[in-house]
Amino acid sequence: MAMAYLFSRLLRMYRGIKIADNPAEHAFGVVVDHKLREESTKEASRVTQELKRLGxxxxxxxxxxxxxxxxGIExxxxxxxxxxxxNMRYQALGSTCKYLQSSSLFFAHHQDDQYETVLMRLLAGHGYRGLQGIREANAIPECYEMHSVYKSGLIDDxxxxxxxxxxxxxxxxxxxLRHILRDDKDAEPWDQIRSYLSSSNKPMSFPGRFSRDFxxxxxxxTPLQSEDGGVTIYRPLLEFGKARLIATCEANGVRWFEDSTNTDPTLTTRNAIRQLTRAHTLPxxxxKPSILALAQRSKRRVRLEEAEAHRLLVRERVIKDFDPNAGTLLIDVSTLWCPSPSQIRRPFSQAREEARRRSRRLLAAIALRKLIAFVTPELHLPPLGxxxxxxxxxxxxxxxxxxSVPAAQPKAFSIAGVLFEPVPKRNAASWLLSRAPYSSRQPLPEQKLPGYLNYRAGIFKMDGDGDQPSRHRHWRGWKTAKLWDGRFWIRVSACVAAKFQVLPFLPSSAKPFRMALPPRERANLEKILKHxxxxxxxxxxxxxxSVEEPAQDQDAEPLLTLLALPTLGIHVPGLERWMKYEARYKNIDVTLLASSKKKESKMSLLGHASPPVRKQSIMQAKRSRTSQTRHASGTWKAPAYQ
Structure with missing residues (x-):
């Protein structure tokens, strides 16, 4: 209730304040009734009344x-x-945020919760990575397959x-910007610049849009767009103790609510630790001060390690190419931790490098996990161990x-659903990361995308002359996007009674799909797949x-007909008259791509033996940077002025 009171005061004093770059006009209090106690419904009603009293x-x-x-399970x-x-609580909160179009969710975790969490993990034997405790902010968990809730939905917005x-x-x-570009005759027209800056009605290009060489x-x-957005959880009260929050409520006449089961030490481990810290004086x-300091040191250490691994990937340009349409990543790790000849000739350099090997193995594991996140179908990344x-x-x-030189040539291997294949054509340290082949012992990933009306009607059933759908059939809006194989968000919109399903590109469907294409499209498909x-x-x-249910024999399997490869933009002729589809890639760390591409473009322009640049005026330097950007990428981008 302390956070509810503080929010009510905040919105009264600072109307229109921005929270996480979003204007906040009002706040909703979401009360979750778990229905695990008889008195939970009455308590939820009383909390709701108190929230309304606060405005x-x-x-x-x-x-x-x-x-x-x-x-029969109680x-x-x-x-x-x-x-x-x-899990159920987070999914209920995520669906509520989606319904209310809210991207910020605030939790009232306090300092005592942080202390209990770290102490629990310490007693369970966690390392320093597990001793970070509760995060101040993170994406909402347990909602990984809910579009517009977990790291998705920004494109639609x-x-x-x-x-x-x-x-x-x-x-x-x-x-x-208008003043700077007013006298610059070599610059692009202002109308075109304004379109890049999203000052017109056209949708702007935001992070997650890729470009590739032609x-x-x-x-x-056309590269798929990468999803972004979703609901973010914030915990602004982690620095305050529970006693201070209770005192805040008492001083302002706000009623304090607490779950009665929190005092039962036999119910959960947290309750037992809470009872232990209250009844006994621990070493x-x-x-609390020592445990909270331990959590801060752990957070600082993990943050530095993550930043160092990110810096190595960007500085050494490990990522050479990323294809969101096929979900493949090309990397080159030959330049990581290779000592220069001057370092090798230094005295004690070999001993120093041997002492750093353990730290470098940790950074290599962190960097490898960041690379796996681009391709893996799994919802949780593997632990570093x-x-x-x-x-x-x-x-x-x-x-x-x-x-030391490896005795054998590098061989392909897989981990976390990602297949690592060596690319000997480039060098011995180049690898292609792709989705590992599906195991025959596990079912294939599938996602059902139902249409409307009955499902027995075939999608290619014509009306009248067989050229156009009936005038009584109308286009329906886009269905909610579904996450397939943990990598692609796919949605459809149809004007026919049909049932759709997303499955892998099956070899048994490859030949019928090719034969249904015109000769020119068939040749393009072969080139696209090969490249x-x-x-x-x-x-x-x-x-x-498309899924067509059997008409008479109910035991027969449904008939599957491959209509399109959504990520490649290839479909059977005439499909656009009956349905539309759209595919996007999952959320990824685009900062690992943009910085490396920027470095490569500069190196290709300047070269290794470029003459020193003379001093120029500010406007001439800006013009030269603009021409370089236009020449390097092939598409003009607005330069960043300082």
């Missing part, structure tokens, strides 16, 4: 345990009831006429003595199938 809007979300009760008797209730989150520069900055021998394939090393074997394969110089998805990579691409 906040309130809503009650009740968890539904009906499915478990149908199977939720309160489940051994993992705490984790199950947590920017396509609206009036987007909720605006990237448009302020008017003062626009005036300054090969005249291969049909150009100084386990008291599981990547040591992959580090030995990619960085043999870190596995043994300094200067963008060579080998078995093509069979990990999503395929959009």
């Amino acid at each position: 906040l809007k309130a809503i009650i979300k009740t968890l539904n345990w009906r499915e478990l009760k149908w199977h 939720p309160a008797t489940m051994p993992n009831i705490e984790s199950v209730a947590r 920017q396509m609206q006429k009036r987007p909720f989150l605006s990237f448009k520069p302020p008017s003062r900055e626009m005036k300054r 090969d005249p021998s291969v049909p150009y394939l 100084k090393a386990l008291q 599981n990547l040591q074997n992959a580090v030995d394969r990619l960085f043999p110089e870190l596995s043994g003595a300094i200067g 963008y998805a060579p080998g078995k990579v093509r069979y990990s691409l999503p395929g959009l199938y």
Whole structure:
């Protein structure tokens, strides 16, 4: 209730204040009723009344345990009831945020919660990475397959006429740019510059939009956009103790609510630790100041390690190419941790490098996990301890003595659903990361995309002359995007009664799909698959199938017909008259791509033996940078003026 009171005061004193770059006009209090206690419904009602008294809007979300009760399972008797209730609670909060079009969710975790969390993990034997405790901000968990909730939805928001989150520069900055470019005759027209700055009604290009080099021998394939956005959780009260929050409520006449089960030490481990810290005086090393200081040191150490791994990937330009349409990543790790000849000749350099090997193996595992995140279909990245074997394969110089040469040639391997294949055509340290082939012991990833009306009607059933759909059939809006194989967000819109399904590009459907294409499209498909998805990579691409249920025999399997390869933009002729589809890639760290491409373009322009640049005027330097950018990328981008 302390955070609710502070929010009510904040919105009264600072109307229109921006929270996470979004204007906040009002706040909603979401009360989750777990339905695990008889008095939970009454308590939720009383909390809602108190929130309304503070001037906040309130809503009650009740968890539904009906499915478990149908199977004869009583939720309160489940051994993992705490984790199950947590998953359901986060999904209820995520769906509520999506309904309210809110991208910020605030939790009232306080300093005592942080202390108990770190102490629990310390007693469980966690390392310093697990001792960071509760984060101040993070993406909402347990909602990984909910579009517009977990790291997705920003593209749809920017396509609206009036987007909720605006990237448009302020008017003062626009005036300054207008003044700078007013006398610059070599600059692009202002109307064109304004389109890049999103000052017109056209949707702007934001992070997650990729560009690729043009090969005249291969049909150009527009890169998929990468999803971004979603709901972010903030915890602004982690620096304040529980006693101070209670005192704040008492001083301002706000009622304090607390779950009665929090005092039962036999219910959860957290309750037992809470009872232990209150009833006994722990050693100084386990008291609150020491544990909180330990959490801060752990956070600082992890933050520095993550930043160092990111810097290495960008500085050494490890990522050479990323193809979101096929979900492949080309890397070159030959320049990581290679000592220069001057360092080798220095005295004690070999001993110093041997002492640094352990730290470098840790950074290599962190960097490898960042690379795996581009391609992996798994929702959770593997822990660093599981990547040591992959580090030995990619960085043999870190596995043994300094200067040792691997005895065997690098071989392909897979981890976390990602296949690492060596690319000997480039060098021995180049690898292609792609989706690992599907195992025959596991079911293929699938996602159902239902249409409307009945599902027995065939999608290619014609009306009248067979050229156009009936005038009584109308286009429906876009269905909610579904996450397929943990990598691609796919959605459809149809004007026919049909049922669609997303499955991998099956080899059994390849020949019928090719034969349904015109000769020219068939040749383009062969070139695209050979260039963008060579080998078995093509069979990990999503395929959009129509599902036709059997009319008489109910035991027969449904008939699947491959209609399109959504990520390649190729479909059977005439499909656009009946349905539309759209594919996007999952959220990735685009900063690892933009910086490396920028460095490569500068190196290709300047070269290694470029003469020293003389001093120029400010405007001439800006013009030269503009021409370089235009020449390097092939598409003009507005320069950044300081």
